[in-house]
Amino acid sequence: MRHTISVLVENKFGVLSRVSGLFSGRGYNIESLSVGETIDPKISIMTIVTTGDDQIIEQITKQLNKLIDVIKVVDFMEIDHVEREMVLIKVSPRKEDRIEVLKLAEIFRGRIIDSGFSTFTIETTGDEGKINAFIELIKPFGIKEFVRTGKVAIAREKAKK
Amino acid sequence: MKKTGAEILIDCLKKEGVKHVFGYPGGVVLNIFDVLYDEKDVKLILTRHEQGAIHAADGYARASGKIGVAIVTSGPGATNTVTGIANASMDSIPMVVFSGQVPTMLIGNDAFQEADIVGITRPCTKYNYLVKDVKDLAQTVREAFHIASTGRPGPVLIDLPKDVTAGKGDFIWPEHIKIRSYNPTYEGNKWMIKQAAHEIAKAKKPVIMAGGGVILSGASKELRELAEITQVPVTMTLMGLGGFPGTSELSLGMLGMHGTYYANMAVQEADLLIGIGVRFDDRVTGRVASFAPHAKIIHIDIDPTSIKKNLRVDIPIVGDVRHVLKDMLKVIKEDVKEPWDAIRKSWLKQVKAWKQERPLHYTYDEEKIKPQFVIEKLHELTKGDAIIATEVGQNQMWTAQFFKFDKPRTLLTSGGLGTMGYGFPAAIGAQLACPDKLVIDVAGDGSIQMNIQELATAVINKLPVKVAILNNGYLGMVRQWQELFFKERYSHTHLESGNPDFVKVAEAYGAVGLRASKPEEVVPVIKEALKVKNRPVFMDFIVDWKEKVYPMVPAGAAINEMMFDEEKKEEKKLKAVK
Ligand SMILES: Cc1ncc(C[n+]2csc(CCOP(=O)(O)OP(=O)(O)O)c2C)c(N)n1
Numbered sequence: 001m002r003h004t005i006s007v008l009v010e011n012k013f014g015v016l017s018r019v020s021g022l023f024s025g026r027g028y029n030i031e032s033l034s035v036g037e038t039i040d041p042k043i044s045i046m047t048i049v050t051t052g053d054d055q056i057i058e059q060i061t062k063q064l065n066k067l068i069d070v071i072k073v074v075d076f077m078e079i080d081h082v083e084r085e086m087v088l089i090k091v092s093p094r095k096e097d098r099i100e101v102l103k104l105a106e107i108f109r110g111r112i113i114d115s116g117f118s119t120f121t122i123e124t125t126g127d128e129g130k131i132n133a134f135i136e137l138i139k140p141f142g143i144k145e146f147v148r149t150g151k152v153a154i155a156r157e158k159a160k161k
Numbered sequence: 162m163k164k165t166g167a168e169i170l171i172d173c174l175k176k177e178g179v180k181h182v183f184g185y186p187g188g189v190v191l192n193i194f195d196v197l198y199d200e201k202d203v204k205l206i207l208t209r210h211e212q213g214a215i216h217a218a219d220g221y222a223r224a225s226g227k228i229g230v231a232i233v234t235s236g237p238g239a240t241n242t243v244t245g246i247a248n249a250s251m252d253s254i255p256m257v258v259f260s261g262q263v264p265t266m267l268i269g270n271d272a273f274q275e276a277d278i279v280g281i282t283r284p285c286t287k288y289n290y291l292v293k294d295v296k297d298l299a300q301t302v303r304e305a306f307h308i309a310s311t312g313r314p315g316p317v318l319i320d321l322p323k324d325v326t327a328g329k330g331d332f333i334w335p336e337h338i339k340i341r342s343y344n345p346t347y348e349g350n351k352w353m354i355k356q357a358a359h360e361i362a363k364a365k366k367p368v369i370m371a372g373g374g375v376i377l378s379g380a381s382k383e384l385r386e387l388a389e390i391t392q393v394p395v396t397m398t399l400m401g402l403g404g405f406p407g408t409s410e411l412s413l414g415m416l417g418m419h420g421t422y423y424a425n426m427a428v429q430e431a432d433l434l435i436g437i438g439v440r441f442d443d444r445v446t447g448r449v450a451s452f453a454p455h456a457k458i459i460h461i462d463i464d465p466t467s468i469k470k471n472l473r474v475d476i477p478i479v480g481d482v483r484h485v486l487k488d489m490l491k492v493i494k495e496d497v498k499e500p501w502d503a504i505r506k507s508w509l510k511q512v513k514a515w516k517q518e519r520p521l522h523y524t525y526d527e528e529k530i531k532p533q534f535v536i537e538k539l540h541e542l543t544k545g546d547a548i549i550a551t552e553v554g555q556n557q558m559w560t561a562q563f564f565k566f567d568k569p570r571t572l573l574t575s576g577g578l579g580t581m582g583y584g585f586p587a588a589i590g591a592q593l594a595c596p597d598k599l600v601i602d603v604a605g606d607g608s609i610q611m612n613i614q615e616l617a618t619a620v621i622n623k624l625p626v627k628v629a630i631l632n633n634g635y636l637g638m639v640r641q642w643q644e645l646f647f648k649e650r651y652s653h654t655h656l657e658s659g660n661p662d663f664v665k666v667a668e669a670y671g672a673v674g675l676r677a678s679k680p681e682e683v684v685p686v687i688k689e690a691l692k693v694k695n696r697p698v699f700m701d702f703i704v705d706w707k708e709k710v711y712p713m714v715p716a717g718a719a720i721n722e723m724m725f726d727e728e729k730k731e732e733k734k735l736k737a738v739k
Binding site: 009010014017018021025055058059062063065066067068069070071 | 279280283284287288291308340341342343464465466469470
């Protein structure tokens with residue numbers, strides 16, 4: 001099963017490698033990882049997407065909890081939450097397709113954040129399904145480059161106790 | 162008054178009550194060593210190799226229950242500690258290691274003798290630090306000692322750049338300490354403990370399996386009480402030996418790959434297995450899928466990650482073993498009133514039958530010294546009152562089998578990592594921690610050569626450590642596997658032709674060297690060695706090289722699929738030669 005796990009950690013150097021080392025050292029896979037500061041600059045939050053059976057996920061969360069710098073671990077599998085990721089896509093459509101690409105971007109609430117003689121760079125955010133769909137639809141028009149962030153996730157307010 | 166980082170460091174060690182530090186100097190730790198020059202309260206023990214320093218600190222910790230401390234230089238000094246640190250980490254030994262580092266402004270520049278030791282040791286320490294500012298030093302040392310010794314203990318490393326030990330600051334000792342993200346659980350869940358107590362009462366064929374956690378948490382007394390009240394037989398892992406008296410009627414000795422027949426049988430037949438401070442290592446469980454197949458499993462451990470890691474568990478209890486056992490005893494004494502003797506009668510009878518059916522066994526020989534005989538004699542002549550370190554290999558397993566450990570902290574052995582070269586420096590550390598105790602390292606001729614240079618450390622410090630070398634001329638344990646599983650193709654396990662004369666080596670260092678080549682020389686040599694009071698002794702026992710460790714569970718088999726000594730039928734009784 002695929003799990004999105006958020007890990008609240010002390011914002012110190014070396015913490016990222018402790019966390020990623022835990023995964024690599026035990027042969028667990030990280031599908032995506034995103035890190036950023038929280039409102040408290042002494043604390044960062046990591047969102048990790050990983051897969052494994054129940055036993056592996058249990059080990060992962062326990063092992064994360066055991067790390068000295070980890071303050072809190074939340075497995076979003078058990079909680080109603082929202083997830084987002086962002087993608088930046090540089091497309092170089094043929095001249096006659098340019099309008100089509102712009103339309104598609106609009107449908108997906110993408111924004112053109114840069115453009116050249118023959119390229120657009122489109123930014124869009126959304127859950128994984130939306131991002132995948134957008135990439136699939138844009139593909140035929142010629143993707144020059146694209147980057148995708150890891151996932152970030154947050155619990156829905158009503159789900160909180 | 163401002164102090165240098167080095168002075169602050171030593172002040173911190175004094176605050177922590179550190180008396181002995183093991184170490185080796187180098188350029189970037191000179192400031193520290195300079196302060197140690199005039200220091201009376203903290204004594205530096207100079208080893209001859211940094212690995213020796215770490216193992217010595219480890220042996221010091223295991224024997225005394227205090228935190229082992231070491232100081233080494235940057236680069237090669239620091240990298241030489243990695244085996245020792247990994248060893249301590251696997252066996253959960255409280256330790257603080259200080260490594261020197263190049264000045265902060267040179268870090269990351271491939272400076273002379275630079276190594277990213279914080280990066281290198283990240284996976285094998287409980288935690289590690291790089292101190293970048295002298296004002297953080299005292300706080301860091303305080304935290305490190307706290308982390309090393311609480312929860313599941315382990316080694317913590319502090320990397321100290323040269324400018325931090327040279328720089329000046331105020332010494333402010335933080336009396337109280339709180340690490341927001343570090344809160345080990347000591348008390349077990351009361352409801353679970355109650356459940357467990359009732360399971361013990363219900364069980365027809367229960368077995369307690371005690372591990373190193375019993376010793377680390379100081380729970381031997383509670384364990385003994387539990388076993389004796391409820392009349393449950395106790396088997397121990399290698400790390401658990403001494404946690405329960407090996408001479409007790411209820412003791413099954415060690416289980417696992419080289420465990421006793423009766424321990425392995427009992428576990429496989431059990432309807433309840435109570436794992437206490439164990440982590441169910443593969444050397445213990447054999448094929449996991451066939452381990453304790455009929456048993457409900459209760460698992461008590463301070464480390465939640467140990468629980469359900471490789472085994473299904475019915476009642477998991479996270480907490481310090483001593484706390485949990487205390488609570489469990491309370492429940493048992495107050496709520497669970499069973500006629501214990503009566504309900505255990507048939508199970509204990511069965512266990513006894515297994516013990517009689519196949520006791521630990523070897524065949525005595527008139528011509529050749531049997532290594533097991535040496536261990537038996539060591540036990541007999543010391544009356545079991547000794548701290549025994551071991552190396553790794555057959556010597557380690559024979560010691561575990563034939564020396565009946567009755568008290569905790571009397572067996573120092575590399576359980577998790579299996580580090581050859583551990584025992585001798587660990588024995589040196591133990592002797593410093595316990596100057597009035599008899600300390601013996603049981604070694605193989607291979608293992609002793611991994612840290613033989615520490616003879617100098619023992620001689621200089623007048624430490625009467627005894628080393629019993631079971632000299633079989635081979636890397637015996639590997640040879641055993643080659644004999645059993647590789648058609649006797651002894652690829653690179655023969656040592657005899659290159660072995661030194663161990664008696665002369667000892668003498669060359671200023672130690673005492675003794676040798677026994679015949680069975681009748683064993684006792685006189687041990688007696689002679691026991692008389693030596695102010696120097697280390699090497700006892701070179703030329704043993705039968707063919708001897709193997711039995712029983713043996715081949716890797717990947719279930720633990721009741723044991724191989725036995727094929728010579729059993731020719732058994733001559735030991736009594737005859739006494
Ligand atoms: C540092 C290290 N290297 C290699 C091994 C693998 N190993 C395990 S037992 C053994 C043989 C030990 O030989 P010896 O010390 O002579 O003891 P014996 O088995 O003969 O008692 C070896 C090589 C190890 N455990 N540790």
